[in-house]
Amino acid sequence: MGARSFGAVALAVVVAGLAVTRVLDNQYYYFAGYVVLQYVVLATAWNILGGYTGYVNFGTPAFFALGAYTAVVLIQSLKAPLAIQLVAGAIISGLLGLALGYLTLRLRGVFFSIATLALAVVLQTMFINWEYTGGARGITLVRPASAPLFGNYVQFLFVVMLGLAVLAVATAWWIERSWIGRGLTAIRDNEEAAECMGVPTLRLKLVATTVSGVLMGLAGAPFPYYVTFVEPTSVFDLNYAVNSLAMPMIGGSTTWIGPVIGAVLLGTAQQIATVTISSALNLLLVGLILVAFVILAPEGIVGLVQRLARRSGERTRRSGV
Amino acid sequence: MSAEAFLDVQGVTKRFGGFQALSAVSLQVRQGERFGLIGPNGSGKTTLINCISGTLRTDGGRIVFADQDITTLPAHRRTRLGIARSFQIPKPFTSMTVLQNLMIPIEYAGRGHRDGVVDEAMGILGLMGLAAKAHVPSAALTQIEMRKLELARAMAARPRLLVSDEAMAGLSSTEVDDILAILFELNQRGITIVMIEHIMRAVMRFSERIAVLDAGEKIAEGGPDEILADKRVEKAYLGE
Numbered sequence: 001m002g003a004r005s006f007g008a009v010a011l012a013v014v015v016a017g018l019a020v021t022r023v024l025d026n027q028y029y030y031f032a033g034y035v036v037l038q039y040v041v042l043a044t045a046w047n048i049l050g051g052y053t054g055y056v057n058f059g060t061p062a063f064f065a066l067g068a069y070t071a072v073v074l075i076q077s078l079k080a081p082l083a084i085q086l087v088a089g090a091i092i093s094g095l096l097g098l099a100l101g102y103l104t105l106r107l108r109g110v111f112f113s114i115a116t117l118a119l120a121v122v123l124q125t126m127f128i129n130w131e132y133t134g135g136a137r138g139i140t141l142v143r144p145a146s147a148p149l150f151g152n153y154v155q156f157l158f159v160v161m162l163g164l165a166v167l168a169v170a171t172a173w174w175i176e177r178s179w180i181g182r183g184l185t186a187i188r189d190n191e192e193a194a195e196c197m198g199v200p201t202l203r204l205k206l207v208a209t210t211v212s213g214v215l216m217g218l219a220g221a222p223f224p225y226y227v228t229f230v231e232p233t234s235v236f237d238l239n240y241a242v243n244s245l246a247m248p249m250i251g252g253s254t255t256w257i258g259p260v261i262g263a264v265l266l267g268t269a270q271q272i273a274t275v276t277i278s279s280a281l282n283l284l285l286v287g288l289i290l291v292a293f294v295i296l297a298p299e300g301i302v303g304l305v306q307r308l309a310r311r312s313g314e315r316t317r318r319s320g321v
Numbered sequence: 322m323s324a325e326a327f328l329d330v331q332g333v334t335k336r337f338g339g340f341q342a343l344s345a346v347s348l349q350v351r352q353g354e355r356f357g358l359i360g361p362n363g364s365g366k367t368t369l370i371n372c373i374s375g376t377l378r379t380d381g382g383r384i385v386f387a388d389q390d391i392t393t394l395p396a397h398r399r400t401r402l403g404i405a406r407s408f409q410i411p412k413p414f415t416s417m418t419v420l421q422n423l424m425i426p427i428e429y430a431g432r433g434h435r436d437g438v439v440d441e442a443m444g445i446l447g448l449m450g451l452a453a454k455a456h457v458p459s460a461a462l463t464q465i466e467m468r469k470l471e472l473a474r475a476m477a478a479r480p481r482l483l484v485s486d487e488a489m490a491g492l493s494s495t496e497v498d499d500i501l502a503i504l505f506e507l508n509q510r511g512i513t514i515v516m517i518e519h520i521m522r523a524v525m526r527f528s529e530r531i532a533v534l535d536a537g538e539k540i541a542e543g544g545p546d547e548i549l550a551d552k553r554v555e556k557a558y559l560g561e
């Protein structure tokens with residue numbers, strides 16, 4: 001997709017989102033849509049490091065929660081507006097991403113992944129013991145009653161998350177097409193060969209971990225106002241780690257559209273399952289779908305479609321002769 | 322000596338745990354030279370190349386390239402200075418096509434994307450007999466084609482010093498001759514070449530000077546005839 005058509009689609013998505021807030025009144029759809037969009041951001045962010053660069057991060061909850069708790073602190077101390085919460089959450093989580101990038105100097109493969117898991121556990125323990133943000137009990141926040149131009153604050157948050165999703169996807173789209181993306185692919189394929197072919201592997205990995213961290217922090221920052229009650233167990237939920245990994249894997253991890261497809265399908269399925277069956281089943285649902293994909297279509301939906309298209313193309317060519 | 326050395330390896334030492342893989346190895350390669358590096362299996366040839374290209378850090382000694390101390394420089398910076406190497410065990414970028422594999426060094430080894438780079442890459446592939454495979458995923462190549470890709474990719478970095486680590490293993494004798502002709506041609510254009518090879522016929526024909534490693538030590542250095550006549554070299558290869 002060229003830059004112009006990508007920009008047009010992005011604009012259309014935002015306009016459509018705004019239009020919806022003018023006609024649709026049922027609050028449930030905004031609550032559910034927000035969660036799906038939040039997963040678009042998380043899955044896209046995860047994929048920049050996991051899919052493009054090949055470093056599997058189990059620590060999504062750490063970055064998400066850091067964004068959320070940064071917002072909590074700013075609300076508690078300064079009553080800072082949402083824009084400030086977003087910027088601060090992005091910076092703090094981005095710094096954590098940068099630190100994680102330096103870890104790739106020493107840790108590769110499964111050892112890196114285990115370290116990211118440990119990172120989430122350590123941060124969770126810290127927040128459990130930090131009274132200022134409510135400790136283990138959690139903290140209740142008062143959501144502003146309304147937002148200018150939007151009236152309803154939840155509708156406003158929905159549109160904000162839509163904007164963040166567009167920002168995240170545009171970032172991934174750009175990286176994929178740039179020299180950075182080609183370098184990241186070389187790192188994923190063979191880091192030693194990449195370095196020997198002139199790719200500054202450390203610098204590119206720092207870019208990937210930082211950008212990924214920034215986007216995850218952005219996803220977490222509006223969360224306190226969305227739920228109005230933040231506790232360690234909910235922001236450090238295993239769901240974030242599993243979903244942000246499973247969604248790109250199911251959609252297809254080599255291209256920007258893969259995580260979007262995965263997040264929309266799986267995120268929507270989970271929202272429906274939560275209403276119709278129970279929320280406890282979500283993780284089981286994701287697990288089963290993930291296992292099925294890893295076995296049957298390891299390149300995800302995008303890869304599957306490409307493979308089928310290629311095959312039918314060959315068949316037409318053969319029957320045409 | 323070191324004033325005219327293009328690549329100056331000074332007393333390089335490398336240990337893996339308690340195992341001494343290189344013991345104070347020194348050698349000088351002159352600009353434009355064809356230099357052979359030989360030695361029995363496990364004698365430390367690849368380890369020395371890893372130290373020169375920067376994928377391993379030395380535990381002692383100094384490496385100077387084109388009058389610059391590169392001992393602690395990261396590998397990608399050395400590539401940009403003009404050192405390119407092929408890998409003994411092929412390490413292609415498996416998710417890319419053969420042509421895309423060459424575009425990485427072309428883009429990253431300091432020259433950027435310009436007009437004509439695809440032609441340049443296709444030219445290299447033609448030289449290596451890989452032109453027909455340009456758009457094939459590199460993972461689908463045979464082992465022998467992957468070796469050729471290794472050399473092609475190193476050439477795409479436009480090196481001033483090309484290190485080829487057993488690029489000819491497994492090739493037929495006509496293919497060996499083809500690759501030798503290409504390396505001679507590159508050398509004619511001014512590229513300094515260090516060749517590691519077990520195929521004696523090839524190294525002896527190609528090299529102006531040869532260094533011999535045995536158990537991490539340099540045991541001999543000289544012209545092909547001197548090396549062939551050297552008693553210690555014979556002993557290293559044939560045993561007592």
Ligand SMILES: Nc1ncnc2c1ncn2[C@@H]1O[C@H](COP(=O)(O)OP(=O)(O)OP(=O)(O)O)[C@@H](O)[C@H]1O
Pocket residue numbers: 337342360361362363364365366367368369409
């Ligand atoms: N990363 C490593 N860790 C531990 N030992 C290593 C490592 N790399 C090489 N060695 C050991 O160092 C010695 C020298 O290995 P090297 O690969 O340099 O030999 P070589 O001369 O290239 O041999 P060959 O002709 O078989 O390619 C061997 O004993 C090898 O087992």
Ligand SMILES: [Mg+2]
Pocket residue numbers: 366367368409
């Ligand atoms: Mg070797």
